[in-house]
Amino acid sequence: MKKSSLFLLIFTVTISCSSKKNAQNIKRVWMLVEYKDYKKEYFVEQKAFLDLTNPERATSKMGCNNLSFSYKIDRSSITFSQGIATRMYCQNNMKLETDFLNEIPSMKNYEVEGNFLTLTSDNGEKISFVAQDWD
Template sequence: MKINFKHTLIICLLIIFGTNKSLAQTDNQNLKRVWMLVEFQKFKKTDFISLKAQMDLTNLETPTANMGCNNIGFKIEVKKNKLKFSKIFRTMIYCKNKMQVEDAFAKELPSYKTYKIEAHKLIIKNSKNQKMVFLAQDWD
């Protein structure tokens, strides 16, 4: 059986592109979790814990967040390690002493454009290299 260079190249390319697609799907699968906010701007981790601050990405078609008071909805596009947050909306209930984190989160979220997942940790960054750090809710 004679295998020429052209056939070998095609087979190699199919394997490479198939692997890249499955890696991207794995990243998206790892992203589809409830993430607890633990680091953002000047706020303390204890603030996030008491507020039960979280971002729910289990369904990327309808992602949500809650920073202790209002429900926050948004659109998200994911491509490789890039994110695009847009169309942010939220309920408008006033919660005394709980609005600072929520206001900052809703205002800043669209500026965060890249992400990486390290084990149980999600790190998203903006162009100024500022970051939000989340821990997976289901992490033991």
């Protein structure tokens, strides 16, 4: 009986720590590397990022306006609010920003693998990032 209780305790602590670790790993600044049919070089040129370092409010920039969303993490799921943006007009990069603003609320799952973050929607759409602090 003592052995099974000890095993159960170790198992519970391990599971608890791994889900907490995954949630902690996501709280970084992420550089956009894969989204729709856009080229990775375009993301680099636009300095497209998603900042999840604030536990309640995500910020982002896709090259023009500052974007902001509330978000919540629960194990491997994530929920984003409809985003808000500043109102500057930029001739060449409004499409990426508009696409991202419209699609981020549909992202429901996340996976962190090393220095990579992938957000996925229920219909299979995905957005991939690499950690900004990764060399």
